[in-house]
Amino acid sequence: MGHSSLSGKGPEPGFYGPRKIATGPDDSIYVADQGHARIVRFNLDGETLATWGSGGTGDGQFRDPTSVAVDPTNKVYVADPVNSRIQVFDSNGKSLTKWSIPEWAEPSGFEDLAVDPNRGRLYASSAHMSTILVLDLSGETDSGP
Numbered sequence: 001m002g003h004s005s006l007s008g009k010g011p012e013p014g015f016y017g018p019r020k021i022a023t024g025p026d027d028s029i030y031v032a033d034q035g036h037a038r039i040v041r042f043n044l045d046g047e048t049l050a051t052w053g054s055g056g057t058g059d060g061q062f063r064d065p066t067s068v069a070v071d072p073t074n075k076v077y078v079a080d081p082v083n084s085r086i087q088v089f090d091s092n093g094k095s096l097t098k099w100s101i102p103e104w105a106e107p108s109g110f111e112d113l114a115v116d117p118n119r120g121r122l123y124a125s126s127a128h129m130s131t132i133l134v135l136d137l138s139g140e141t142d143s144g145p
Helices: none
Strands: 018-023 029-033 038-042 048-052 067-070 076-080 085-089 095-100 112-116 121-125 133-136
Antiparallel strands (some): 121 133
């Protein structure tokens, strides 16, 4: 069985610490490029459709993005744990909102996100927490499974 590569080393200046990969309902592929503090969106042919993010604390900026998840409406959720938040974007990187996650105040907790499209939930975890956060897709705490 052979392997293929989307676009080798990613768009300029290449990937540096790609972390989580997610797919959207339109078959787009999203990569959290942690080392470059950005999100990269590809199509199935490996063409770069969008990149967004830079280092920092403002909207659309990240400090070590660790995970990316996509919901059925193509909203993109990015774990930005050093900034203690989840940022939400449209599929082209337009900032829509951000949610404070104070439980992520610890450094380097291997934070992760997952969307449950059937229940309309976002699950968030961290090595520093003894629980899984359950949010609805508007950022409100959900009662859980």
